[in-house]
Amino acid sequence: MxxxxxxxxxxxxxxxxxxxxxxxxxxxxxxxxxxxxxxxxxxxxxxxxxxxxxxxxxxxxxxxxxxxxxxxxxxxxxxxxxxxxxxxxxxxxxxxxxxxxxxxxxxxxxxxxxxxxxxxxxxxxxxxxxxxxxxxxxxxxxxxxxxxxxxxxxxxxxxxxxxxxxxxxxxxxxxxxxxxxxxxxxxxxxxxxxxxxxxxxxxxxxxxxxxxxxxxxxxxxxxxxxxxxxxxxxxxxxxxxxxxxxxxxxxxxxxxxxxxxxxxxxxxxxxxxxxxxxxxxxxxxxxxxxxxxxxxxxxxxxxxxxxxxxxxxxxxxxxxxxxxxxxxxxxxxxNGPDDPRGFxxxxxxxxxxxxxxxxxxxxxxxxxxxxxxxxxxxxxxxxxxxxxxxxxxxxxxxxxxxxxxxxxxxxxxxxxxxxxxxxxxxxxxxxxxxxxxxxxxxxxxxxxxxxxxxxSASAARVYGPDDPVGYELTDHGVLFQGDYKLVVNQPPRGDGQWRLFNIVTDPGETKDLSGADTVRFQRMLSAYHQYTVDNKVVPVPPGYTQIKQLVQNGLLTNRDGILVLLLTVLLLLPFYVAWRMKKVSTDEQ
The missing domain is CATH 3.40.720.10 (Alkaline Phosphatase, subunit A)
Known part of the structure; x- marks a missing residue:
């Protein structure tokens, strides 16, 4: 059937x-x-x-x-x-x-x-x-x-x-x-x-x-x-x-x-x-x-x-x-706390x-x-x-x-x-x-x-060196092209800056090539923007965070919205606060 x-x-x-x-x-x-x-x-x-x-x-x-x-x-x-x-x-x-x-x-x-x-x-x-x-x-x-x-x-x-x-x-x-x-x-x-x-x-x-x-x-x-x-x-x-x-x-x-x-x-x-x-x-x-x-x-x-x-x-x-x-x-x-046993x-x-x-x-x-x-x-x-x-x-x-x-x-x-x-x-x-x-x-x-x-080992690759593959999630962005990856990770864990890596030789993304290879960087940035147009990507609104939106959507979709809000905040807020404190501590060092 x-x-x-x-x-x-x-x-x-x-x-x-x-x-x-x-x-x-x-x-x-x-x-x-x-x-x-x-x-x-x-x-x-x-x-x-x-x-x-x-x-x-x-x-x-x-x-x-x-x-x-x-x-x-x-x-x-x-x-x-x-x-x-x-x-x-x-x-x-x-x-x-x-x-x-x-x-x-x-x-x-x-x-x-x-x-x-x-x-x-x-x-x-x-x-x-x-x-x-x-x-x-x-x-x-x-x-x-x-x-x-x-x-x-x-x-x-x-x-x-x-x-x-x-x-x-x-x-x-x-x-x-x-x-x-x-x-x-x-x-x-x-x-x-x-x-x-x-x-x-x-x-x-x-x-x-x-x-x-x-x-x-x-x-x-x-x-x-x-x-x-x-x-x-x-x-x-x-x-x-x-x-x-x-x-x-x-x-x-x-x-x-x-x-x-x-x-x-x-x-x-x-x-x-x-x-x-x-x-x-x-x-x-x-x-x-x-x-x-x-x-x-x-x-x-x-x-x-x-x-x-x-x-x-x-x-x-x-x-x-x-x-x-x-x-x-x-x-x-x-997204779990460093120590889940705290009150x-x-x-x-x-x-x-x-x-x-x-x-x-x-x-x-x-x-x-x-x-x-x-x-x-x-x-x-x-x-x-x-x-x-x-x-x-x-x-x-x-x-x-x-x-x-x-x-x-x-x-x-x-x-x-x-x-x-x-x-x-x-x-x-x-x-x-x-x-x-x-x-x-x-x-x-x-x-x-x-x-x-x-x-079948009849080809070494199925994507050519100039074929772009884009991706986006809540303004985190990626463009893969050949051996290279253009990427931005948003706060609080990222810094919102675009970077360029050779992920074949440097899969750990340790060496940013955006300054040394500016032509490739700009070309891939243009290709990423074209990807967002072709795939109807909609940016997140100002002030958006993933955890905050989880809480807000719980309020909108559940008849016991206040309870959902309280419980979700209790479950998720400590994770977020811990990350923010960790980032602030790192930035101050």
């Missing part, structure tokens, strides 16, 4: 087509949430991720893949091949200013003039399944069950508890789960990574007898806050992080260099948001170390359940005809029924984050994090594994972008991209590139 995106074309059930079904590959698209660049073993992590390592050994790992700096815009681009601004998702809806919402492309939900890869694959005879986080619209016509997915188990919000049906922010009055388009109540024994893989296995297994290929979209909730994991995974990392974030950041850089993920002797900056580990008390270091142990345990738990899916496909004889794509929606999340920091989680106690950290009822200091290690050796245009917020792992890979266990340093995933999936499945109309209506063209030449 087709959703609203299905065209009127019919599929002729012939013997030839049945044969085509058997040879077309299955596609499994796995998306982590807020995973840092060096958070998995094959990219330099100390975290045990054997399932992903095995996929990397049977595929191509991309060292220069970039995505949006936050979740919903990334998901829009990954699933449509269209720039997030044109696709209707320039930012998460929770952070859009009212002045921006006056524009049709600033609604924060997937527009009707784009077509998802799931719709195109379903039209071509694929079964299409989704289990995980959606965050692209909750109205009936925006749900994944109406955007090309035949079977769905979808968490609709920006995040939720991993142990039970509980919201993680007071912006939501409940955790909104939907099964096949209808509201759903989670089981008592729920843990997100296990549950989502269980559902995906159920979906795939239900139709294997008809021999049609399938597209399985598995967007995990790991490792989005609240950071939570089963105790036995946490136990494996107790004590591992006792040396602190600076040591971990350096260790990961060295491993990433040894693996070829970044160049040897890659320089890196120390983010001004990183606090002094040695100045902490023994008790504070103990607590911080466990925060990271929970985070590592959550990653390993996700990897274990990915392994369960792989093993299921092997047992069902589907593995050899399956292509796996693994990446993250953006880089590591740093004002505890109030927000406590208002939602969470605790931040050391003994139960990561378990049901706890609210975990890793804070900005360990986030700097999660993205090592890169700078900045989620919500920012630095490499740490935008450069993430990408592994493509399966039959089309000519040179397994290989690396590519070619630049690749979030909009490239849909064209690549279509190419791998032998499905043509649509024209300028679909299902009787005009649609926007895909702008992403097909990455299969990189998989």
């Amino acid at each position: 087709f959703g609203i995106e299905a065209s009127a074309n019919t599929v002729v059930d012939t013997e030839a087509q049945s044969s085509a079904y058997r040879v077309r590959p299955n596609i499994v698209f796995i998306l982590a949430d807020d995973l840092g660049y060096t958070d998995i073993a094959s990219y330099g992590s100390e975290v045990n991720t054997p399932s992903l390592t095995a996929l990397a050994e049977q595929g191509v790992s991309f060292t220069n893949f970039h995505t949006a700096a936050n979740c919903a815009p990334a998901r829009a681009m990954l699933l449509t091949g269209v720039d997030s601004h044109l696709a209707g998702v320039p930012n998460i809806p929770e952070m859009l200013a009212p002045e921006q919402r006056k524009h049709a492309n600033y609604q924060g939900v997937l527009g009707s003039d784009v077509v998802t890869v799931a719709t195109l694959l379903e039209e071509a005879g694929y079964h299409t399944y989704m289990a995980g986080k959606w965050h692209l619209g909750m109205d009936p016509d925006k749900r994944p069950s109406r955007r090309g997915f035949q079977r769905t188990m979808a968490m609709m919000d920006s995040g939720a508890d991993n142990w039970e049906q509980r919201p993680y922010l007071p912006l939501y009055d409940q955790a909104n789960w939907f099964a096949d388009g209808e509201r759903y109540t989670l089981p008592e024994d729920f843990y997100s990574s296990r549950f989502l893989v269980d559902k995906m296995i159920e979906f795939i297994d239900s139709n294997l007898q008809d021999e049609k290929p399938f597209f399985a979209y598995l967007p995990f909730m790991a490792v989005h806050s609240p950071v939570q994991a089963p105790q036995h995974y946490i136990d494996r990392y107790m004590g591992v992080y006792d040396s602190g974030w600076d040591v971990l950041r350096e260790q990961r850089k060295e491993r990433a260099e040894a693996l070829g993920i970044v160049p040897e002797n890659t320089p890196m900056v120390r983010m001004h948001t990183t606090i002094d580990w040695d100045a902490l008390s023994d008790e504070d270091r103990r607590y911080q170390s466990k925060r990271m142990a929970v985070y590592a345990g959550m990653i390993e738990a996700m990897d274990f359940h990915i392994g369960r899916l792989v093993e299921f496909l092997k047992q069902r004889g589907q593995y050899d005809n399956t292509i796996f794509i693994f990446t993250s929606d953006n880089g590591s999340e740093a 004002p920091q505890r109030l927000g989680p406590h208002s939602l029924g969470y605790n931040v106690d050391y003994e139960t950290l990561g378990l049901k009822g706890s609210y975990g984050t890793i804070g900005p200091s360990f986030s700097s290690a999660a993205v090592s050796p890169l700078a900045y994090y989620k919500f920012h245009a630095g490499e740490g917020g935008m450069r993430v792992p990408l592994i493509i594994s399966g039959k089309p890979v000519a040179d397994p266990s290989s690396l590519t340093r070619a630049f690749a972008w979030a909009t490239d995933i849909t064209p690549t999936i279509l190419s791998l499945s032998g499905v043509a991209a649509p024209g300028d109309r679909f299902a009787g209506r005009p649609i926007l063209p895909m702008t992403g590139r097909d990455l299969t030449p990189l998989l």
